[in-house]
Amino acid sequence: MRKVAVIGVGHSKFGVRKDVNLSELTYEAVKPALEDATVSMPDIDFVAFATVGGMYEESLPAVVAAEYSGFTGAGLVRCEAACASGSAAFYTSYLNVASGMSDLSMAVGMEKMTEVDTPTMMEMIGRAGSYLWEFHNFGMTFPAYYALYASAHMAKYGTTEEDLAEVAIKAHKYGAMNPHARFQKETDMDQVLSSFLVAWPLKLYDCSPICDGSAAVILASEEKAKELGIDTPIWVKGVGHSSDTANLSKRSDFLGLQASVTASRKAYKMAGVGPGDLDVANVHDCFTIAELLAYEDLGFAERGKAAEMVREGETEVGGRLPVNVDGGLKAKGHPIGATGCSMIYELTKQLRDEADSRKRQVPLKNNLALAHNVGGTGHYCYVTILER
């Protein structure tokens, strides 16, 4: 396998984007990514497009959005792994370059979720797991799945609703500093705890919002990065992936996501590093409990100790391991197909020391970052380790 570098990244504004259609929204990320990599569209040999789709009339939009962006002729595929679709596209593009098939490839993720109302969206994304069995028989929705995990964690480890709220408060603090974030406003304990109940113990402020957005990443071989004169290539040092049962009743407990454990161990092994070496991480906080589960699954904290990390400020800028200092899915937003590429965007900027605000730039020591992207309730997981 060849060495592969991230050489260009682009990001749209996340939010309710009634002002653009899906192709225009995609191009908002593609254009800055091309400029960042100093390449033009015909240079790109392969494009992996991430979208769950189905919520707009153009239900398989890869070719339409690619044509609008000027990519006719490039190899093209749509990747889907539920909320980890962006990382599946990143992985596909990475393999394309690592294998020697292409010298330059792109992963682009886009979702336009606000085209449908919330109940319709709930029903559609409920299909990420065992839809016919669990959604139809038991009314299981995404918030309900993560509520199972939250209540199990509370029962076993004494995690509280206030602990979950601390995750939301941290997310909104950094979202307020991120110009791409859907929610650019801080929140506090009272607002989080008094927000309406979605699925106990999860309230409105424990949930990531339904929103629209796109993100793009350009990958190059070592030779190509040199030829282009890229001065800060960000190397893909490790990748790991895993999946788990579709049916949650087949899982042994609801205290963590086995797919996250397996995927992260593979990525650490490939990169030859451990959680203690990381300077910064983005984890899949689709609900506040998911961020706590991630700390424990990825080895950032011992089992049952994740809430302590947040309470003690260890995952803030300046703390032991800053996590989701772009606002995370919770405050930046979670347009499903875009999320995996959005994480790579943020970590690339962090490793280049180019965060949009110095207040959310992490100090760099080992120049290592980790992205953790989950699809469904741990039905799919991708972990990527980057190094400057």
Ligand code: COA
């Ligand atoms: N956090 C904080 N505020 C939120 C929010 C969130 N997650 N979602 C919406 N809001 C705000 C809106 O800005 C709006 O505020 P305003 O009245 O001041 O304008 C208000 O809450 C109502 O927004 P609306 O879009 O009508 O909310 P909703 O009730 O339709 O949807 C949820 C709220 C939580 C049910 C919905 O966002 C949801 O289902 N989230 C989870 C998505 C999901 O499962 N993703 C996949 C996970 S892997």
